Amino acid sequence: MKINGVWLPIITPFKDDKIDFVSYRKLIDHYIGKGVHGIIPLGTTGECPVLNEREFEEMIEQTMTYVGGRVPVYVGVGGNYTAKVVKRVKIAEYYDIQGILSVCPYYNKPGQEGIYEHFKSIAEETDLNIVLYNIPYRTGVNMENDTVHRLAAIPNIIGIKDASGDFKQSMALLMNPPKDFSIMTGEDALFYNTLVMGGQGGILASAHLKTDLFLDVYKKAKENNAEAAFQSWKKLYDMIPLLFKEPNPSPVKYCLKEMGLIDSDEVRLPLTEISDSLKDKLNHAVLSKQDTKPTIVHFKHDDVTTHIRLQSSDDTVA
Numbered sequence: 001m002k003i004n005g006v007w008l009p010i011i012t013p014f015k016d017d018k019i020d021f022v023s024y025r026k027l028i029d030h031y032i033g034k035g036v037h038g039i040i041p042l043g044t045t046g047e048c049p050v051l052n053e054r055e056f057e058e059m060i061e062q063t064m065t066y067v068g069g070r071v072p073v074y075v076g077v078g079g080n081y082t083a084k085v086v087k088r089v090k091i092a093e094y095y096d097i098q099g100i101l102s103v104c105p106y107y108n109k110p111g112q113e114g115i116y117e118h119f120k121s122i123a124e125e126t127d128l129n130i131v132l133y134n135i136p137y138r139t140g141v142n143m144e145n146d147t148v149h150r151l152a153a154i155p156n157i158i159g160i161k162d163a164s165g166d167f168k169q170s171m172a173l174l175m176n177p178p179k180d181f182s183i184m185t186g187e188d189a190l191f192y193n194t195l196v197m198g199g200q201g202g203i204l205a206s207a208h209l210k211t212d213l214f215l216d217v218y219k220k221a222k223e224n225n226a227e228a229a230f231q232s233w234k235k236l237y238d239m240i241p242l243l244f245k246e247p248n249p250s251p252v253k254y255c256l257k258e259m260g261l262i263d264s265d266e267v268r269l270p271l272t273e274i275s276d277s278l279k280d281k282l283n284h285a286v287l288s289k290q291d292t293k294p295t296i297v298h299f300k301h302d303d304v305t306t307h308i309r310l311q312s313s314d315d316t317v318a
Contacts, residue, residue, distance in 0.1 A: 003159055004184075007036065008040065009040045010043075010046060011249045016266075021062055028067060039067060040076060040101050042059055042075050043203075057091060060095045074100055078104075085102065090126075102132060103133040103135065104134055104142075105118055112146070112147045119157065131158065132148065145169060148173065148178065161203045165187070170187070188240045188243075196221055214236065242285055250265070251278060253266075
């Protein structure tokens with residue numbers, strides 16, 4: 001079963017160092033209402049490394065309750081110790097999720113055969129659908145396209161979140177995709193390119209913001225209206241680098257707090273909140289806030305200079 005569309009690797013909202021499930025439910029209702037095609041809790045954007053085992057299960061349980069079958073749910077379950085990943089998959093299975101998103105083993109840097117055997121072992125221990133996740137600039141190891149093709153032959157490995165960081169590698173996979181296999185970009189800035197080259201969609205942290213536009217790009221691209229999709233894409237393209245200018249998901253959380261979708265932009269160490277300079281940039285480029293700093297306007301009439309202090313750019317001189 002292939003997946004497609006705009007999938008959201010949803011944030012985990014915190015408040016006073018606890019998961020804020022009130023805000024979390026609000027987020028799920030908001031994004032399902034917008035029309036996202038799937039929800040993925042416990043990914044990198046969901047700050048999975050800083051959640052304990054109890055919180056891991058709570059997040060899955062509450063996600064399934066709040067989603068209520070409206071969209072499919074794939075849970076982020078990965079690691080660099082295969083047996084431990086399998087145990088976590090067994091826990092996730094209990095909650096009737098539809099699949100998992102599983103990242104390449106990190107830090108211990110296995111070779112291609114090790115990567116293959118890792119995911120093959122996981123696939124043999126579950127009937128859940130599995131989406132591979134290749135993001136070498138985080139894991140330290142790249143899953144080569146030949147390995148992707150080998151893994152795609154396993155029936156319940158149904159797709160990949162491709163964030164290889166290598167444009168040539170990504171394009172080569174799109175040009176020669178495995179049969180009945182979903183290529184979902186995890187490089188947000190390559191979403192449009194992926195769609196027009198036949199990819200199935202994206203798993204996109206930036207789709208927390210301007211979600212309607214991401215969905216519009218997808219819809220128009222799938223209608224083979226590349227030009228219309230491109231016009232919508234141009235409205236998004238400048239925003240994406242700002243959301244990754246400092247470590248994800250801190251910029252996204254700041255925006256969501258300012259939009260009133262979560263109560264706090266709190267993140268857990270070692271992440272920290274974003275800088276004031278990035279807040280200013282996001283306020284203008286993403287949140288469309290006006291400059292609140294007072295502006296001094298000088299004009300001269302009958303040799304008398306008058307100074308008027310404007311509180312914001314919305315003020316006018318009468």
